Amino acid sequence: DADVTQTPRNRITKTGKRIMLECSQTKGHDRMYWYRQDPGLGLRLIYYSFDVKDINKGEISDGYSVSRQAQAKFSLSLESAIPNQTALYFCATSDGGGYEQYFGPGTRLTVT
Amino acid sequence: DQQVKQNSPSLSVQEGRISILNCDYTNSMFDYFLWYKKYPAEGPTFLISISSIKDKNEDGRFTVFLNKSAKHLSLHIVPSQPGDSAVYFCAASPYMEYGNKLVFGAGTILRVKS
Numbered sequence: 001d002a003d004v005t006q007t008p009r010n011r012i013t014k015t016g017k018r019i020m021l022e023c024s025q026t027k028g029h030d031r032m033y034w035y036r037q038d039p040g041l042g043l044r045l046i047y048y049s050f051d052v053k054d055i056n057k058g059e060i061s062d063g064y065s066v067s068r069q070a071q072a073k074f075s076l077s078l079e080s081a082i083p084n085q086t087a088l089y090f091c092a093t094s095d096g097g098g099y100e101q102y103f104g105p106g107t108r109l110t111v112t
Numbered sequence: 113d114q115q116v117k118q119n120s121p122s123l124s125v126q127e128g129r130i131s132i133l134n135c136d137y138t139n140s141m142f143d144y145f146l147w148y149k150k151y152p153a154e155g156p157t158f159l160i161s162i163s164s165i166k167d168k169n170e171d172g173r174f175t176v177f178l179n180k181s182a183k184h185l186s187l188h189i190v191p192s193q194p195g196d197s198a199v200y201f202c203a204a205s206p207y208m209e210y211g212n213k214l215v216f217g218a219g220t221i222l223r224v225k226s
Contacts, residue, residue, distance in 0.1 A: 035216075039123070040218050041218055042118075042201060042217050042218040042219055043201065043216040044155070044216070044217040045213065045214075045215075048213065058213075090155055090156070092143070092155075099144050099146060099161065099205050099214070100158045100161070101145065101158075102147075102158070103155030103156045103157070103209075104155050105153070105154055105155050106153075106154070106155050106176060
């Protein structure tokens with residue numbers, strides 16, 4: 001089984017809808033991250049969490065919110081989706097001792 | 113303003129030859145660098161890293177070189193294999209910054225032709 005899982009893997013939604021992307025991990029890591037990938041821009045950090053009680057904004061947090069329900073679960077919400085939030089979204093985890101991050105398989109989100 | 117730049121969107125190499133992927137950075141506080149590899153429909157996977165106290169790190173067919181004065185790093189793959197065809201991301205992090213945040217480049221698509 002994968003160490004970092006994301007649901008759903010693909011989602012098409014309409015402008016103005018609320019949508020939640022979920023991430024779960026079995027690696028036992030404290031730190032979790034949400035990124036989005038756009039062509040030509042690489043991966044950009046949306047939010048990150050170092051433990052259940054710690055949530056921090058990343059580079060592009062506007063229009064997004066997150067919830068850290070448990071050490072293993074970190075959800076990303078789009079309160080009112082807009083077309084320019086169409087992207088590939090990745091969840092990642094890391095432990096406190098190194099720089100390496102472990103990524104989930106991604107969620108492809110399309111907002112029409 | 114991109115702090116990590118991969119100026120070549122794509123690279124095509126013949127099987128068996130060397131692939132060289134380049135990355136430049138602007139933030140002098142970056143002190144640890146990583147390369148990730150990404151196949152379609154999968155998440156990025158860690159490939160190799162280097163800290164600023166070194167100028168070279170090698171792992172099998174993969175070698176990363178760091179030139180701090182030029183703020184430049186490169187990934188060499190020798191010999192290149194068709195299975196190396198993927199998107200390669202360069203990433204950087206300030207040393208000892210709380211949280212291990214990474215800043216990624218835009219990626220380079222590598223195609224290895226057989």
